[in-house]
Amino acid sequence: MNDTTPSKNADDSPKSIISRFITVTETDPRLLGMLGALALIWVGFHFYGVIFNDFGAFLTPRNLWNLSVQTSSIGIMATGMVLVIVTRNIDLSVGSMIGVIAMAMGLLQVEVLPQFVGIGHWSISIIAVIVGLIFGTLIGAIHGWLIAYREIPAFIVTLGGLMVWRGMAFLSGGGRTISPVDPSFALLGGGPYGAVGASISWIIGGLACVGVGYVIYSGRHSRIKHDFHLRPMWAEIMLITVGWASIIGAVILVNSYPWPKGIVRQYGAKVGQDLEGTFISHGFAVPVLILVAVGIGMTILMTRTRFGRYVFAIGGNPEAAALAGIDTKWVTMKVFALMGMLTAIASVIASARLNSATNALGILDELYVIAAAVIGGTSLAGGIGKIYGAILGALVMQSLQSGMVLIGFDSAIQRIVVGVVLVLAVYLDIVYNKRVKK
């Protein structure tokens, strides 16, 4: 590479239509790759069902709706795992943390708080969630402190955490299953009542469309202001169209999954109306909305704040970050505390969805979370990672799993497939990176 060669020439060289398209629209090729893989998995499972079981169960509103709910908990944790891995660390303890946090929240709702405020009091779920979040953040902060300030490798600290918190989960409940959780707490886990319904889904969809429009408009505006290279107008319009179409498509999808008959009858009895045969849409599930909110929040944190910049800098070159005056230890500790908080959110969703807290909740989740982050393009060498990649990675993992359940693979084969896909995904990533560098 020669210093005097202006890099502009690089863009002029002849390329395929696809790579020109990627350059002009400034899309991440990895994103397209993952969307392609996802489409392949979805269509593959659907037609496998069509051919061998005479019924394609995958591409149905019901399955996709469930898929979105199942992805939430892993997806939320995967966004935090991106930060952890970007700073060249690892967190093996998230699965156990889910268990112990769920146990703490479960005991609080079922055994502690009712003694003071009475069963079913409105404040129970709020207090439980807040205590859960604080507990999770605290556990993460302890891990972070040991890693950053006591300089114990993250692998060891969180491996210890994996065992300690699982043990604590068992001890705290004496091995019992704590159930049922507070009814309003259970809404956070999804299900017919834990979804927002058709009209609110349309409102959310509308707001999302406005949001997409604003992001693209303000991006263009700021480039004009500073006289930078602009995307061609057709590319901007295409991005907006694709964005709006996906949002509207998602709203239509979740609205076309009706409540089951039994739930409609139950609800009808509750409100004193005969709703027999009425089509009541699920709409977006609450945990999915939480995932989207977390995803947006974490993306802003990673790309638009100093903290996010420091996280990347530490991953890229820890010494340079320290020499630039960044308090690398404090940042590392905050990353783990944040991981703990996100794990607590995931724990709320997981236990609410089960309507119970068990000491086995979240077993092996750490591996799925790490796999999701890595499939999503997070480099284990540190410094590279994207939030949306991790969420998509979680979706890929979950699609594989529920697809295999739908077509009747047993769990042993599921694990084999997931394991092979993980290795393959990372290998493809390595091949891709090598080709990009050349």
Next chain:
Amino acid sequence: MANVGTPLVELKDISISFGGIKAVDRVSVDLYPGEVVGLLGHNGAGKSTLIKCLSGAYKADAGEVFINGEKVIINNPRDARDQNIETIYQTLALADNLDAASNLFLGRELVTKSGFLDESKMEAETRKIMARLNPNFQKFDVPVSALSGGQRQSVAIARAVYFDAKILIMDEPTAALGPQETEMVAELIQELKNQGLGIFLIEHDIHHVMKLCDRASVMKNGLLVGTERVENVTEDDILSMIILGKNPKRAK
């Protein structure tokens, strides 16, 4: 040009040891505004270590630092930056995964009123300073790992120059550069010197030292051999200070 008045920087009796080995042993050097002081010596003589005590990368075990005659405590790189001390490290200290603008503003990011990073402003500022330092530089949207040695060097230099340094520390700034780029750095040093900056220059190439520096301080085994005005010594004198640890003229 005689140095009169208060020195810009005065390092007094700085000592630092690692595991019982004295890397720097009671070394005193000073630097005046508009002056370039070369630091010379073998690998492991203690030059970089001494300078890292000023830049905040290390904390000296003993000794004092004076800036404009006032005693200051430098515990970390942030303290050094607050004293308008900027450092270009031999390793360049760049985060390879970030682009030029992110590296230039690392630790001192520009933010909008709402507290978010002002990416466009930072890129615009980076384009401005790079246009001055290295007009050929065009790669603003790729990680610095994709840049050549010279381009990376210019990012590191831009970072030091952009923030109105009063004191500049350059640790072998031309080690990775070709002849043309080395010439550019030499011109830059001259320009910054004329602006009144004080520059510590760690340099192995004696020709560069004779050409660029006003004074040269030579270190050997953690000790200061001596500080000479370059017009009073020959290259051979400097060499024997480096190798033998004494100035033949003074020894006589």
